[in-house]
Amino acid sequence: MTRHLLSAGDLSPDDATLILDTADELARISDRPVKKLPTLRGRTVVNLFFEDSTRTRISFEAAAKRLSADVINFSAKGSSVSKGESLKDTALTLEAMGADAVVIRHSASGAPHTLAHSGWIGGSVVNAGDGTHEHPTQALLDAFTMRRHLTSLDGRSVVVVGDVLHSRVARSNVLLLRTLGAKVTLVAPPTLLPVGVEQWPCEYSYDFDSVLRGADAVMMLRVQRERMNAAFFPSVREYSRRYGLDAERMRRLPEHAIVMHPGPMNRGLEITAEVADSPRAVIVEQVKNGVSVRMAVLYLLLSGSDSALTGQLVPEEVAL
Amino acid sequence: MMRSDSGSEHREVLDADDVQRALTRIAHEVLERNKGADALVLLGIPTRGVQLADRLAARIADVEGTPVPHGSLDITMFRDDLRLRPARGLGRTELPSGGVDDAVVVLVDDVLFSGRTIRAALDALGELGRPRAVQLAVLVDRGHRQLPIRADYVAKNLPTSNHEQVRVLLSEVDGRDAVVIGGGDAVAAEVS
Numbered sequence: 179m180t181r182h183l184l185s186a187g188d189l190s191p192d193d194a195t196l197i198l199d200t201a202d203e204l205a206r207i208s209d210r211p212v213k214k215l216p217t218l219r220g221r222t223v224v225n226l227f228f229e230d231s232t233r234t235r236i237s238f239e240a241a242a243k244r245l246s247a248d249v250i251n252f253s254a255k256g257s258s259v260s261k262g263e264s265l266k267d268t269a270l271t272l273e274a275m276g277a278d279a280v281v282i283r284h285s286a287s288g289a290p291h292t293l294a295h296s297g298w299i300g301g302s303v304v305n306a307g308d309g310t311h312e313h314p315t316q317a318l319l320d321a322f323t324m325r326r327h328l329t330s331l332d333g334r335s336v337v338v339v340g341d342v343l344h345s346r347v348a349r350s351n352v353l354l355l356r357t358l359g360a361k362v363t364l365v366a367p368p369t370l371l372p373v374g375v376e377q378w379p380c381e382y383s384y385d386f387d388s389v390l391r392g393a394d395a396v397m398m399l400r401v402q403r404e405r406m407n408a409a410f411f412p413s414v415r416e417y418s419r420r421y422g423l424d425a426e427r428m429r430r431l432p433e434h435a436i437v438m439h440p441g442p443m444n445r446g447l448e449i450t451a452e453v454a455d456s457p458r459a460v461i462v463e464q465v466k467n468g469v470s471v472r473m474a475v476l477y478l479l480l481s482g483s484d485s486a487l488t489g490q491l492v493p494e495e496v497a498l
Numbered sequence: 499m500m501r502s503d504s505g506s507e508h509r510e511v512l513d514a515d516d517v518q519r520a521l522t523r524i525a526h527e528v529l530e531r532n533k534g535a536d537a538l539v540l541l542g543i544p545t546r547g548v549q550l551a552d553r554l555a556a557r558i559a560d561v562e563g564t565p566v567p568h569g570s571l572d573i574t575m576f577r578d579d580l581r582l583r584p585a586r587g588l589g590r591t592e593l594p595s596g597g598v599d600d601a602v603v604v605l606v607d608d609v610l611f612s613g614r615t616i617r618a619a620l621d622a623l624g625e626l627g628r629p630r631a632v633q634l635a636v637l638v639d640r641g642h643r644q645l646p647i648r649a650d651y652v653a654k655n656l657p658t659s660n661h662e663q664v665r666v667l668l669s670e671v672d673g674r675d676a677v678v679i680g681g682g683d684a685v686a687a688e689v690s
Binding site for chain 1 (some may be wrong): 506576582583585586588589590626
């Protein structure tokens with residue numbers, strides 16, 4: 179049993195399926211007039227966000243509240259963290275306040291792992307995005323959205339396009355989709371693919387157009403504007419032309435293929451407004467599904483005397 | 499026919515025909531008590547209550563000539579022993595399109611034991627609407643209640659000792675219909 183969700187790679191196929199099935203049932207609750215369950219009453223979930231993130235934080239907050247947990251939001255800005263408090267001291271404070279789970283977003287890759295294995299806190303740790311490492315609940319909500327549209331992920335082809343180098347979303351998706359039997363193709367300019375990508379359990383390509391025809395889902399990653407000057411690509415126009423999803427490229431996708439984006443979007447950069455607003459884009463649905471998937475994770479980690487997730491690694495597990 | 503790998507005794511207390519007859523009888527009792535099928539909604543509690551509710555609804559529909567709304571009600575998130583056991587997956591809650599407001603809801607379960615499942619079901623139902631009345635139909639009442647709860651319709655009252663296990667087998671899930679009783683380790687099944 180594993181009390182934490184740190185990496186999408188920690189989930190066995192059964193774990194991943196259990197989370198998605200549970201999310202399926204919980205999604206039905208959001209269609210009811212009373213969107214609330216008593217299951218985590220008396221449990222405390224702390225959202226510990228060292229990095230700005232509105233959508234992930236409110237998604238976790240909504241998920242915890244729908245399960246009747248008490249939610250404490252702790253953001254680095256305006257807290258003692260900005261006065262120089264260490265992760266350890268913050269963790270000890272949260273432990274003293276009786277946190278049953280800590281949902282952590284941190285700019286340093288590995289911070290959730292440190293928190294989980296330091297012995298500073300006794301509760302569960304959920305990784306809500308750490309540096310350029312992982313964002314497992316995003317991968318889960320992506321898989322959940324794909325499963326709803328494509329019935330099953332087994333044998334499906336998913337194309338992930340954009341800044342893979344800095345993307346924790348891409349890493350978590352590669353690991354989870356592989357576990358669920360899908361084939362992933364990463365598409366990016368060579369400068370935005372990480373060193374060692376040949377060893378990842380997926381394919382990669384520099385040519386977006388060549389992979390359109392076989393795709394069941396296309397996931398566009400956000401171009402991180404803050405990195406725009408670092409000469410990863412010659413110009414914004416050049417990037418859009420080669421790696422942006424416009425209506426013309428969308429037309430060449432198979433009829434059933436869906437378009438995804440983890441948000442926030444740069445309209446006109448990696449995705450045109452026309453595509454983002456088309457019926458094939460499931461971007462708003464991804465946000466809605468995020469709440470159901472996070473409810474499922476919190477429920478399966480916190481509702482019992484022990485977690486429902488086995489965390490059994492597939493033997494040939496690769497660390498990204 | 500009967501599995502006895504564990505070596506313990508267990509016997510069949512209802513066979514397939516008994517189960518059929520019992521369900522037909524309960525269907526008639528439900529209709530008699532409620533003076534018809536108007537406003538009736540049958541909700542089965544997973545897992546085997548769901549199939550029982552389906553069957554009851556089909557029988558009532560046969561008698562009355564109109565379909566009876568039926569569905570399932572998962573109680574997992576309302577259990578009072580959640581924290582005593584590892585977390586577990588959820589069953590399906592599927593309400594008929596008309597919902598449960600002002601309906602006479604008949605909860606259907608396979609075995610009535612401590613009554614805790616039914617308490618959880620009443621809580622779960624309260625989240626979904628406000629039925630005019632709630633009734634309870636079970637295939638087997640085995641006693642040992644821990645809460646002030648009783649069934650309105652019972653196919654078989656089965657005096658048991660606390661360590662015995664009662665298991666309802668249904669053809670949809672188990673390949674045949676029967677009610678089996680055995681010693682503590684005889685029937686490796688979750689009995690609620």
